[in-house]
Amino acid sequence: MEAQAAQNQIDVTTEIGDLKRILIHRPDIGIGKIIPTKFQDWMYDDIVHLNSMKKEYDEYIKILLYFLDPEKINRIDALEEACKHLPEGSDCLNPSNPDYFDSDKVLDVQKVLSTLLNKENSNGQPNQIRDRIISAICAIEECSFETEQMLHQLDQNQLAKTFITGLLPQDLSQPDLNKFLFPPVPNLVFTRDIGAVIGDKYLLSKACKKARKRESLLIKFISYYSFFAKDQNQVIEIIEDSGYFLLSENDQRKNKVSLEGGDVMMISPRHVLIGCSERTSASAVNGFIHKIFALSDSEVEQITVVKIPQRREQMHIDTVFTQVKRNMWVMYGKFSEALQELKESKQVDYLDKLYHHKEDSFLEETEIYQFYKNKYQKPYHPEHNYLLQTDEDYTILNRGLANQNLPAIAQKPKGLEHLLRQLSIIEFKVAPEDVIIIYCGSGNFPDDDREQWTDGCNLLALREGVVIGYDRNTITNQEFRQAYYNHFRRRGEELSTGMAAGFEVISAGELLRRFKSGEATPASVKDTLIELTSDELSRARGGSRCMSQPLLRAPFNFDVPTF
Numbered sequence: 415m416e417a418q419a420a421q422n423q424i425d426v427t428t429e430i431g432d433l434k435r436i437l438i439h440r441p442d443i444g445i446g447k448i449i450p451t452k453f454q455d456w457m458y459d460d461i462v463h464l465n466s467m468k469k470e471y472d473e474y475i476k477i478l479l480y481f482l483d484p485e486k487i488n489r490i491d492a493l494e495e496a497c498k499h500l501p502e503g504s505d506c507l508n509p510s511n512p513d514y515f516d517s518d519k520v521l522d523v524q525k526v527l528s529t530l531l532n533k534e535n536s537n538g539q540p541n542q543i544r545d546r547i548i549s550a551i552c553a554i555e556e557c558s559f560e561t562e563q564m565l566h567q568l569d570q571n572q573l574a575k576t577f578i579t580g581l582l583p584q585d586l587s588q589p590d591l592n593k594f595l596f597p598p599v600p601n602l603v604f605t606r607d608i609g610a611v612i613g614d615k616y617l618l619s620k621a622c623k624k625a626r627k628r629e630s631l632l633i634k635f636i637s638y639y640s641f642f643a644k645d646q647n648q649v650i651e652i653i654e655d656s657g658y659f660l661l662s663e664n665d666q667r668k669n670k671v672s673l674e675g676g677d678v679m680m681i682s683p684r685h686v687l688i689g690c691s692e693r694t695s696a697s698a699v700n701g702f703i704h705k706i707f708a709l710s711d712s713e714v715e716q717i718t719v720v721k722i723p724q725r726r727e728q729m730h731i732d733t734v735f736t737q738v739k740r741n742m743w744v745m746y747g748k749f750s751e752a753l754q755e756l757k758e759s760k761q762v763d764y765l766d767k768l769y770h771h772k773e774d775s776f777l778e779e780t781e782i783y784q785f786y787k788n789k790y791q792k793p794y795h796p797e798h799n800y801l802l803q804t805d806e807d808y809t810i811l812n813r814g815l816a817n818q819n820l821p822a823i824a825q826k827p828k829g830l831e832h833l834l835r836q837l838s839i840i841e842f843k844v845a846p847e848d849v850i851i852i853y854c855g856s857g858n859f860p861d862d863d864r865e866q867w868t869d870g871c872n873l874l875a876l877r878e879g880v881v882i883g884y885d886r887n888t889i890t891n892q893e894f895r896q897a898y899y900n901h902f903r904r905r906g907e908e909l910s911t912g913m914a915a916g917f918e919v920i921s922a923g924e925l926l927r928r929f930k931s932g933e934a935t936p937a938s939v940k941d942t943l944i945e946l947t948s949d950e951l952s953r954a955r956g957g958s959r960c961m962s963q964p965l966l967r968a969p970f971n972f973d974v975p976t977f
């Protein structure tokens with residue numbers, strides 16, 4: 415009962431507050447069935463070696479457990495020790511296994527789903543939610559009546575697994591045959607995209623691509639019947655308005671609502687960012703702004719839209735920047751101020767030299783639009799236009815910030831980097847000269863493009879200044895090691911005595927070893943980039959932020975000095 419109550423606690427108001435509860439999904443056998451002809455549809459760029467991918471992912475799980483639920487680690491260690499002699503060892507990290515560690519802080523989608531799939535409810539009556547989920551999935555996957563009947567036979571764990579892998583359980587299938595009932599959902603490892611916690615509300619995603627539709631359906635049931643079983647009004651859905659159904663096919667394509675969690679960032683309780691991207695449509699952004707501003711019990715009063723070029727490798731805003739500390743961000747240098755200035759001063763020759771291989775790319779820019787709920791100082795009304803455009807609009811915003819004792823320097827951001835600086839200064843009261851921007855791949859071509867491709871800009875903060883990334887992004891990670899040294903040198907200053915040159919960059923394996931031996935504790939870790947082995951994990955265009963969905967972060971202390 416207690417575990418249930420804890421599971422229901424959901425609250426995220428920053429990107430960097432101490433992480434307390436997270437939704438993940440360990441790579442499953444569905445990923446092991448991908449073939450080259452399905453790369454494009456299923457959004458994988460290569461065949462993944464599943465066992466190696468799991469090994470890489472398991473270090474991630476263990477790091478999460480050390481920080482969020484350390485008691486479970488002892489259990490895992492004991493089980494692994496006991497099963498060492500078995501060929502595969504213990505697989506207590508596999509949510510299908512009876513030995514599964516089953517934490518209420520590090521939750522696997524498959525495990526949470528299975529709790530909804532009991533054949534009978536607590537009163538011994540047939541579980542109607544289970545029946546509804548089976549019907550809904552059979553409807554979107556166009557299953558035969560026979561398949562539907564077969565699904566009804568499966569127990570709750572088998573059923574959860576089949577919904578995710580698409581495969582019939584081995585004992586029902588002919589031996590050694592892969593019997594697919596429907597395709598797998600191999601992108602479920604990127605739990606970030608299936609929803610987003612906004613304060614104490616849960617925003618459901620509406621997947622853009624067909625390959626991720628079933629994920630949206632599963633999380634819909636999980637959020638309504640598990641996370642918010644007691645207060646379903648906390649779930650937010652954005653859908654097309656009714657006129658949409660009268661539009662021509664072409665216009666429908668333009669007005670489609672699609673929204674994915676990789677495009678949502680809670681910066682502070684009052685300010686949320688949303689991307690307008692390959693995956694999150696303009697109609698969704700519009701619906702989002704109205705839905706959020708219409709909430710009477712939400713602290714969000716400002717929404718900033720970051721429109722990025724629609725490209726495969728930049729499918730969400732979190733592929734081009736993430737937050738590391740109140741004063742520190744990592745971003746893709748293609749959108750940097752330095753490059754923008756060059757563009758403005760029309761030094762195109764130089765840019766041509768730099769980027770001659772893809773002339774169009776340097777011309778693409780981010781566009782920033784800001785919306786402020788209190789623009790009219792009146793209650794929300796759907797007819798109002800909340801966009802901040804004129805200087806006068808920004809004066810109104812500045813007044814609102816001053817009322818909350820926040821620095822009132824808001825002006826229309828000139829670009830992404832300017833926006834990130836503004837966020838540190840306004841939301842976190844950081845002095846302008848203290849903001850640090852780390853450029854992926856050092857901001858140099860071709861390293862920037864290479865490391866952006868392998869998620870150099872996509873980090874997950876376990877708490878402020880403790881982030882997880884991929885080991886293969888060596889140039890970006892080196893920037894972290896030197897971050898403070900470089901920053902002060904640029905300012906023409908020396909590091910103060912005793913101050914480190916930058917972050918500690920340490921492999922997940924080595925950190926786990928130190929935790930186990932007692933040389934370090936999660937509490938002692940500061941200013942650290944934890945590197946996951948990423949030979950396989952990086953093959954599907956997602957990094958550690960994508961592989962995580964924070965459900966609960968501790969309230970952030972905004973009132974401590976930056977350095």
Ligand SMILES: NC(=[NH2+])NCCC[C@H](N)C(=O)O
Pocket residue numbers: 456457458601604606607675676677729730732733954955956957959960
């Ligand atoms: N938040 C993210 N950047 N997610 C990355 C998702 C990658 C996944 N292969 C997809 O294309 O959907």
